[in-house]
Amino acid sequence: MSLLEVQGLKTAFHTAEGTVQAVDDVDIRIDPGEIVGLVGESGSGKSVLARSIMGLVESPGEVSAEEIRLNGQSLQEMSDEDLRAVRGNSISMIFQDPVNSLNPTLQVGEQIAENIRLHQDVNESVTLSAEVKRKILGAAKNAESWQRAIEMLESVGIPEAESRAQSYPHEFSGGMAQRAMVAMALSCQPDLLIADEPTTGLDVTIQAQILDELEALLTEFDTSILLITHDLAVVAETTTRANVMYAGEIIERAPTEELFDNPAHPYTEALIASTPRLENPDDRIEPIPGSVPDLIDIPYACHFSPRCPEATEECFELEPEPVDIGTNHEASCLKREPVGDL
Ligand code: SF4
Incomplete structure (x- = not known):
């Protein structure tokens, strides 16, 4: 049984300018003993997703989900008092x-x-x-x-x-x-620790020490970790599986090594190309053009289309669904073929 099972989670903020869909139909799973990465640029919805799982989104935010389960128990069906107890005892x-x-x-x-x-x-x-x-x-x-x-x-x-x-x-x-x-x-x-940018703003040596400590604590306290970061290098070093988030959606997920060896979504490819490499500091870094869109009523079906080098007309009109490309690897891109169709 998974430790955390989230399906179809949506978080919206109703504002005078319109509805901000900060998290849009996200599924995420964490098994006991795992460190799972959630990576994406600032403004992609990672922290809102974490707060939504924790039940910490306040009005005017509105969270809905098909399922949010911890150790098989539905967090949505719990009283406020029980939820507070879970937040203190089982999730930190x-x-x-x-x-x-x-x-x-x-x-x-x-x-x-x-x-x-x-x-x-x-x-x-x-x-x-x-x-x-x-x-x-x-x-x-x-x-x-x-x-x-x-x-x-x-x-x-x-x-x-x-x-x-x-x-x-x-x-x-x-x-x-x-x-x-x-x-x-x-x-x-806790059974689950959600760590939101735990090393941001720290120098590289301290970052490495804290990440090492997190890994050691996982073993010592038998705690699973959802590690939220904008830093792909942190994900590569620390996690076993990774989810890439863009404009409120998980657009790619895979075992971490597979994600770095065979990125399938153009956004993940762009993120990797924009990350400096310690082993090859002279490699050219390619910044991602443009910025994360304003999440109010995004007018194009694939939210990455205005920044995507592979975009064609259909990308602005057809919403990409997650495609199973094998080895526990999924990507939401119209240009990727499901494994059975290769
Ligand atoms: S669906 Fe089109 S625009 Fe979106 S990531 Fe794939 S190729 Fe790029």
Whole structure:
């Protein structure tokens, strides 16, 4: 059984200018123990898709889906209370901009300890008065939740974790704050971690360290990861399967190696050609012409057609359906033949 099964997910925002179809009929699946990539340019709908799965899209956003299941349970049929419990216990999310995602008024260790008290079996009161007292007086440093918070900070590679736990978020560098976010997200030992651009804005060395840590944590905590990024190099290094998103739709999906060896959709080919290669830094980089379209009432059937070097007249009129091109590889392009028709 898949850990996460999403089918036919749509997210729309109704605005004065018209309906923004930010996510349009997306299917996505994550199996236990996998790191699955979701890649695409900024504005392609990746973060909205993640927030839609988490049930975090607020009005005027409207989410509908044929199915959103975690461990076989329908998230759509759950009460708000049960959904909140799932968000705390079974799914965690690391948001972009880690420094601003942490509470600036609380020590980092206390934020993680609070999460542990709420979601793990520690014998400490979580009544409102007990939590308020902790906020005013500080957490008891001999409490189990505090000790586990320090262990979590150590596990994500924060040096001198015991003293750093007493720092406030503004005292952390971007890389340290990102590690603290990973520690916080994993402190409830989720089945699924959704990591939204977890390395954006960090220098290359810190990026590599955080990605290594994510991979190690997958094994240690038995957590699957949906890794959202605009960076194909991150997907190539870290994931086993990858989904490419463009203008609200998944336009190609395949095992990661297959996707890079045999990209089938012109957008994926263009993304790969626009990505610098560490092993061949002198290779020419070809930027993708144009930009992601405004998602209000897109007038052409294939949303990539104005930017596509292979576009013909039919691409503006006929909507491409996903085509099975073999080896668990699908691409939504009118110019690709299904495997049985080759
Ligand atoms: S359907 Fe046409 S425009 Fe769209 S990606 Fe394929 S060739 Fe390009």
